Amino acid sequence: EKRDAVIKIGGMTCASCVRTIEMALKELPGVLDVRVNLATETANVTYDPTMVDMDDIKKTIEEFGYQFLGVE
Numbered sequence: 001e002k003r004d005a006v007i008k009i010g011g012m013t014c015a016s017c018v019r020t021i022e023m024a025l026k027e028l029p030g031v032l033d034v035r036v037n038l039a040t041e042t043a044n045v046t047y048d049p050t051m052v053d054m055d056d057i058k059k060t061i062e063e064f065g066y067q068f069l070g071v072e
Ligand code: 9UX
Pocket: 011, 012, 013, 014, 015, 016, 017, 018
């Protein structure tokens, strides 16, 4: 199963932030693809909802010091 979500993220100010979040989310089992866009402050995440849910993704973003501002 595959699902796409666009997540609004707060607190990113440079390209290293982008890489940090991409790496953190890709570590989560069930996250299949992540593309973070600094300009729009969003992450496009492809994931398997039977393996990982939005709360796991939210917690990971927050653990790394960024804000999960919701799903668009
Ligand atoms: Mo760049 Mo982001 O120096 O948390 S890594 S601002």
